Amino acid sequence: MTPPLRTLSNWSPEAVVFDCDGTLMDTERHWQDARNRAFREFGLLPPPGFAERAKGVHYVDCGRLMAEETNKPELAADLTTALLAHFMSLVAEDPLTMPGASEMVRLLSGRLPLAVASNCPLEVVEESLGRAGLRRHFHHIVVPGVPPGDRVEGDSGKDAERPQAVRPKxxxxxxxxxxxxxxxxxxxxxxxxxxxTGIESAWRAGLRILGVGPLPDDGNTGHADAWVPALDRPEVLGWVRNWRPASLPGAERDHDRHRPL
Known part of the structure; x- marks a missing residue:
């Protein structure tokens, strides 16, 4: 049974953590196109149902899965490299946001701490959000498997966190x-x-979860507390407008650092 939004309607979060691909950015189709291009590059055919199995999977694991399911395990590294290269090219050509994503981020910017938790490489997330004009609204970006001590500056001067031994969703x-x-x-x-995949990650971390997008084919919404077709639905934006503002730390209380989109 699909959990309705009213299961969260009387609750206000103290922070919001967004997935990137398919949640903020309309990039799931780019990953699908990139997978198909990588398969073709090596003369392989996508196995039936592969797109659904690959959704939300870290790109390195996806490259390995592509190799395993086509009985070419020796091509795992090459398929992974090709997959990422094709995806980066597609994102650069067509950086679109998901319906309602920009408006929801704009409504929250300066009111709550915002972060992105993604299975993508940091440069992919930075590039996608930067081209869409969203990067400056996020206090932190967390991605898997980056060496310790590395901190990079985003467009707005906020740190993009690259922690050690962070495992993918x-x-x-x-x-x-x-x-x-x-x-x-x-x-x-x-x-x-x-x-x-992302819902499982957030549930295991102890967060409450809003699922968004088309329902899975089998109707299974996993551990989502609520599910909506898109973030531009009036009930979603109305709910967000009524959230209590959180006390942002330090300089983040300065709303001038959160310019409108």
Missing amino acids: PWPDVYTTAARLCGARPETALAVEDSL
Whole structure:
């Protein structure tokens, strides 16, 4: 049974952590196109149902899965490299946001700490959000598997966090880290996700979860607390407008740093 939005309607989060692909950015189709291009590059055919199995999967794991399911395990590294190269090219050509994503981020900017928790490489997330004009609204970006001590500056001067030994979704690490960096206990933070892989990650981290997008084929919404077809639905934006503002730390209280989109 699909959980309705009213299951969260009387609750206000202290921080919001967004997935990127398919939640903020309309890039799931880019990943699908990139997978198809990589398959063709090596003369392979996508196995039936592969797109659904690959949704939300870290791109390195996806490259390995592509090789395994076509009985070419020796091509795992080459398929992974080709997959990422094709995806980056497609994003550069067509950086579109998902319906309602920009408006929801704009409504929250300066009111709550915002973060992104993604299975993509940091440069992919930065490029996607930067081209869409969204990067400056996020206090933190958390991605898997980056060496310790690395901090890079985004467009607005906010740090993009690159922590050590962060495992990809469905491990909880990206969401656990994002909530901590936002200064919120996991149970007080909201994850916004479009894939069952991401929902599993956020649930294991202890966040409450808003699922968004088309329902999975089998109707299984996993551990999502609520599910909506898109973020531009009036009931979603009305709910967001009524949230209590959180106390942002330090300079983040300065709303001038959160310019409108």
